[in-house]
Amino acid sequence: MDTDKTARLSFRFTVEPYTEDATGCLSWSTLGNQLLRSAGHHASANGFGYDQLISHNLVWVLSRLVVVMDERPRTGQSYTITTWVKSCFRQFTERLFEVADANGRPMGHAYSIWAAIDYTTRQPIDLAELPDGGFGEILLPSPEFPIAGASRLRLRNAVQQGERRMGFSDLDINGHVNSMRYLELCLDLFDADYYRSNPLHRIELHFANETYCGDLLSVWHEPAADRQHLIEIKKDGAVVVRALLDSTSDNTPAP
Amino acid sequence: MDTDKTARLSFRFTVEPYTEDATGCLSWSTLGNQLLRSAGHHASANGFGYDQLISHNLVWVLSRLVVVMDERPRTGQSYTITTWVKSCFRQFTERLFEVADANGRPMGHAYSIWAAIDYTTRQPIDLAELPDGGFGEILLPSPEFPIAGASRLRLRNAVQQGERRMGFSDLDINGHVNSMRYLELCLDLFDADYYRSNPLHRIELHFANETYCGDLLSVWHEPAADRQHLIEIKKDGAVVVRALLDSTSDNTPAP
Incomplete structure (x- = not known):
């Protein structure tokens, strides 16, 4: 067609x-x-x-x-x-x-x-x-699409792991922090050995706010189920991005 | 030929x-x-x-x-x-x-x-x-090549501007920090307004050492001539990269 x-x-x-x-x-x-x-x-x-x-x-x-x-x-x-x-x-x-x-x-x-x-x-x-x-x-309704959509990400006992000030090279053409920089901030919670032993299978990114050059972002981490990690990136206490990094091989959304 | x-x-x-x-x-x-x-x-x-x-x-x-x-x-x-x-x-x-x-x-x-x-x-x-x-x-000798080669970059009164710990997403396939991440650390000394007003014309990167996931890098800055900036990235006091960011439009190497 x-x-x-x-x-x-x-x-x-x-x-x-x-x-x-x-x-x-x-x-x-x-x-x-x-x-x-x-x-x-x-x-x-x-x-x-x-x-x-x-x-x-x-x-x-x-x-x-x-x-x-x-x-x-x-x-x-x-x-x-x-x-x-x-x-x-x-x-x-x-x-x-x-x-x-x-x-x-x-x-x-x-x-x-x-x-x-x-x-x-x-x-x-x-x-x-x-x-x-x-x-x-x-529109293509796609009833057979094999992966679940976005889940509800709720953090209850997250611990701050680090913070980083956004700079010129974090920005996209609009002067906003590039969406994928937030993913990198999440990925940086773990080292290469972790990812080699626990290949990442599913990521979720929920975007709540834009950030800009000079903004100080903090990264909060909460282990969810086995090899599932919930993450919040915040600016001045407000959530900018919520994320899930999931190294389990089934396709069930996080709790 | x-x-x-x-x-x-x-x-x-x-x-x-x-x-x-x-x-x-x-x-x-x-x-x-x-x-x-x-x-x-x-x-x-x-x-x-x-x-x-x-x-x-x-x-x-x-x-x-x-x-x-x-x-x-x-x-x-x-x-x-x-x-x-x-x-x-x-x-x-x-x-x-x-x-x-x-x-x-x-x-x-x-x-x-x-x-x-x-x-x-x-x-x-x-x-x-x-x-x-x-x-x-x-080999192609290239006597007409229009730009100067690497200059001698000497920092005398550099001031530390910031530091950052390298993470998983800074690494290349060999587990070393990607060469261009060092350039980004240098670029981040200034904001987008600076680069809009002073378009960067020439960069130099002199690589001295490899760094790895978990390494804490410090960034040192020394203004050289007008709109020329000398930068050193160090790890444990030792130089990893020396750099020049030059927004002047002539092609003279830094002093």
Whole structure:
């Protein structure tokens, strides 16, 4: 179907030197940025990219990102990110991703929730009011999608583990701290030996607030179940990001 | 000439979303990693890549990197990195780079010095002893190369500006802190407004030591001439990296 061709778009990547982490696999933050990049290209191809939205004084905001990888590609390996939109409901849209190896075999999946906000008021808009009818024409319900969406992350007894002041090199083109820097702050709670012994399988990132150059962020950690870690990044006591790092190999959301 | 085709290799890139910095240009650290990646691919094509050297228990080590950009590409722009080897002299080889826009017009240049060390003893080898005759066949003397090589960076009255503990996400595939993380530590001395008002033109990085996960690095700063900054990154009092950030538009090395 023609609709499906635009509805579902694929982008090919290769793991280049200096994009791996110390376990030898494509780093989670590089993968995360490539998921966001694929989302951007897909939105543009359908009339709702950054340039198109900003002309209506709107911008996309990422609210949730869940990535589950059964295997991450290694240096020189090619892989494909395919993305499509599952649903639009009032202020939120669900976007899905599949990561597949060069033979088309799935290596992992990702789930995300986005809002579109008014650039001036910072208030989310009703997505039914997106110009030209929005994503309505290209939704793919995807009942068979193999990973769970975002879970509820509740921290009760988190302990502060460290803090870091954000600098120029943490910023994206908009002057906000890059979403994947928060993931790196979470990953840095553990060392390479931990990740080699407990390969990370599922990550969740729940974004609550933007931060900027000069902001001092604190990182709070609470072990959840076995090899599951809940994390909060805070600024002036307020939560900026909640996260889950999960090295268990089943796909059950955290409690 | 056939020799020249291998001697000089070009790699094409496009500035993708999430690889820019807050000034809207390709970030210096992404560019730096792409220079190193191009060096690696060129070395491999000539028989001296990572895989080929490690089979002789040797690895390349970057000693100096100088990058001078008259203009950095912006989102969506394509550019080409061309690299070749200028000289081999005892323990060091000089590798040059040109960065050109989609029309072939130069946007900047880079100069680097590398050594090959024995993986076990960490001692540099005489490059004339590289297997199969080394780079001798493909040297391009390049007398017209438009930028100066590495200068002598001497700090006399540096003041400590901050410190940061290296974590998992700072590491490369070998478990060393990624060379470009040091550059980011230097860049973070200033904010986006500084770089917007004083576009960075030339950077120099002089690498003295490796660092690892858990190492606490301190960053020392000394203003040199107008809009030139000397920086030292230290671990336990010993210099790890010396750097120059230069926003003047002429091409004179720092004093």
